[in-house]
Amino acid sequence: MNTSVETTRLQSLDRAHHLHPFTDFHSYAAEGGRIFNRAEGVFIYDSDNNAMLDGMSGLWCCNLGYSQDAIKDAVYAQLQQLPYYNNFFKCANEPAVELAAALTDVAPEGFNHVFFTNSGSEANDTNIKLVHRYYDLLGKPDKKLIISRKNAYHGSTVAAASLGGMKAMHEQALGLDYVHHINQPHWFEGSEPGEDPDTFGLRVARELEAKIDELGEHRVAAFIAEPVQGAGGVIIPPDSYWPELQRICDERDILLIADEVICGFGRTGQWWGSQSYGMKPHLMTFAKAVTNGYMPLGGVLISDTIADVLLSGGGEFAHGLTYSGHPAACAAGLATLKILREENIIENAAQNLAPYFQEQLQRFVDHPIVGQVRGRGCFAAVELVRDKGSRERLAPESAAAVFCRDTANKLGLMVRQTGDAMIMAPPLICDHSHVDMLTEKLGAALDATAAEFGIKD
Numbered sequence: 001m002n003t004s005v006e007t008t009r010l011q012s013l014d015r016a017h018h019l020h021p022f023t024d025f026h027s028y029a030a031e032g033g034r035i036f037n038r039a040e041g042v043f044i045y046d047s048d049n050n051a052m053l054d055g056m057s058g059l060w061c062c063n064l065g066y067s068q069d070a071i072k073d074a075v076y077a078q079l080q081q082l083p084y085y086n087n088f089f090k091c092a093n094e095p096a097v098e099l100a101a102a103l104t105d106v107a108p109e110g111f112n113h114v115f116f117t118n119s120g121s122e123a124n125d126t127n128i129k130l131v132h133r134y135y136d137l138l139g140k141p142d143k144k145l146i147i148s149r150k151n152a153y154h155g156s157t158v159a160a161a162s163l164g165g166m167k168a169m170h171e172q173a174l175g176l177d178y179v180h181h182i183n184q185p186h187w188f189e190g191s192e193p194g195e196d197p198d199t200f201g202l203r204v205a206r207e208l209e210a211k212i213d214e215l216g217e218h219r220v221a222a223f224i225a226e227p228v229q230g231a232g233g234v235i236i237p238p239d240s241y242w243p244e245l246q247r248i249c250d251e252r253d254i255l256l257i258a259d260e261v262i263c264g265f266g267r268t269g270q271w272w273g274s275q276s277y278g279m280k281p282h283l284m285t286f287a288k289a290v291t292n293g294y295m296p297l298g299g300v301l302i303s304d305t306i307a308d309v310l311l312s313g314g315g316e317f318a319h320g321l322t323y324s325g326h327p328a329a330c331a332a333g334l335a336t337l338k339i340l341r342e343e344n345i346i347e348n349a350a351q352n353l354a355p356y357f358q359e360q361l362q363r364f365v366d367h368p369i370v371g372q373v374r375g376r377g378c379f380a381a382v383e384l385v386r387d388k389g390s391r392e393r394l395a396p397e398s399a400a401a402v403f404c405r406d407t408a409n410k411l412g413l414m415v416r417q418t419g420d421a422m423i424m425a426p427p428l429i430c431d432h433s434h435v436d437m438l439t440e441k442l443g444a445a446l447d448a449t450a451a452e453f454g455i456k457d
């Protein structure tokens with residue numbers, strides 16, 4: 001990799017002035033980073049023209065890759081016609097209206113309303129206010145507590161980070177005192193010796209019941225969860241897990257919020273992760289892939305159960321963002337939905353890409369440093385271990401997974417590391433040759449990691 005003069009200039013400006021999200025400032029100052037400057041199809045290129053296969057769809061958002069001209073054109077046309085107007089105070093704009101209707105078309109039955117935000121974090125903040133307002137209008141003002149899960153990711157604002165269960169985020173900001181957490185359904189990490197996945201799934205699901213009892217049902221408002229935890233490490237729940245949680249939510253007077261920010265728009269094989277797992281949520285958070293990542297947009301899909309109370313209750317919902325329903329972002333959303341529907345992207349990915357992707361990853365099951373390969377749809381994780389039996393890790397502080405990720409990146413594959421797992425979420429438009437390239441590079445990175453950490457076949 002040659003570094004050009006222009007790249008060196010940008011890198012030094014970057015270090016001098018730009019604080020990056022989720023970045024260790026100390027190590028970034030020492031090592032610097034890569035500057036990306038163009039993309040085509042499912043490949044991204046850095047400022048020195050090195051290509052990488054994007055095995056992460058950006059940050060789980062560019063599900064249709066980088067060359068969707070119809071989305072770009074729709075944004076440009078909208079900027080020419082009406083670059084901005086808000087949706088406050090009895091105003092609306094055409095793309096926001098059309099997108100709200102189009103989203104309820106592809107949502108599960110019983111979802112007929114949308115509230116727009118600019119991000120998933122803001123959408124989850126909105127969820128809290130919607131849930132509190134709902135119970136206030138029902139005359140149950142004591143119902144304010146929200147139950148979530150450890151290692152969940154619901155975003156980065158103070159409220160969204162409180163909902164999330166990321167230890168590092170809780171350590172750096174005082175969270176909301178009305179959010180409580182139960183364990184995640186991470187069988188590989190949390191199961192007892194000899195405990196099969198379904199038994200484990202039931203055990204962790206029932207923690208919700210115990211938590212409701214502990215806090216008092218009259219005080220608990222909602223349970224929030226990603227159908228599959230994404231940023232937490234692509235934690236695929238055991239089959240027993242969601243039916244049991246659904247039973248508990250049905251029996252207790254609490255709302256279910258599905259955070260579909262990653263699972264939505266086809267990642268798990270259907271439009272919504274909730275559909276893949278038979279969940280019946282009252283609220284669904286969306287963001288990321290709704291615009292294919294080209295414009296910032298998020299929001300909440302609101303079921304009739306909640307909408308009926310909000311609409312008949314009257315009074316002002318005291319919440320909104322200057323860019324809620326931004327016309328250009330909504331135009332991107334409309335163009336994205338059009339492609340997803342007209343080109344049958346989700347069905348095609350579920351039938352052709354997902355099975356091939358999951359089958360090819362199975363070749364790593366016997367790799368000496370792989371403890372588990374898990375996945376669903378176009379979503380997967382590979383756990384690294386020193387010892388398959390005891391699940392002892394290769395190195396402290398996930399150093400082996402970091403090495404593996406860095407090696408894969410150098411080989412031209414963008415994958416991520418979370419804890420001791422390599423995680424992947426390739427664009428839904430990948431063909432089999434992209435999967436072959438991904439598995440070949442990942443295999444080489446795993447071999448190099450085994451050698452680096454002294455593991456032999």
Ligand SMILES: *Cc1c(COP(=O)(O)O)cnc(C)c1O
Pocket residue numbers: 118119120121122124153154155156226230231259260261262287288298
């Ligand atoms: C990314 C993410 C969010 C936060 O979305 P932002 O647009 O980054 O605020 C929320 N929930 C889940 C499940 C996510 O993956």
